[in-house]
Amino acid sequence: MRRRLGGISKQGNPFLRYLLVEGAASAAKGDPNLGRMYARLKARKHHGVAKIAVARKLAVRLYWMERTEKRYPEVVRMQGSQSHLVAESMSRPFE
Numbered sequence: 001m002r003r004r005l006g007g008i009s010k011q012g013n014p015f016l017r018y019l020l021v022e023g024a025a026s027a028a029k030g031d032p033n034l035g036r037m038y039a040r041l042k043a044r045k046h047h048g049v050a051k052i053a054v055a056r057k058l059a060v061r062l063y064w065m066e067r068t069e070k071r072y073p074e075v076v077r078m079q080g081s082q083s084h085l086v087a088e089s090m091s092r093p094f095e
Helices: 014-030 032-044 047-068 072-079 082-091
Strands: none
Touching (some): 014 047
């Protein structure tokens, strides 16, 4: 069963949201996984929805980079096996 998480709301700093969406657009061009996700969503939904979805995925990756103190490529590899590696890192107490 998949856990459903919320989207990006309009609460918080608008400039930070803007930077996150712009960064996601740039990351979608440089990261093949994010680019495929964007193209797939753009074909099914509006391009704005696809940009926000990529921005949210990027925000989650940034969160896990901070949380696990790992570099971006390691977090991307970790993402494929959330039930194992992320759950393992969550079981550790905050350091």
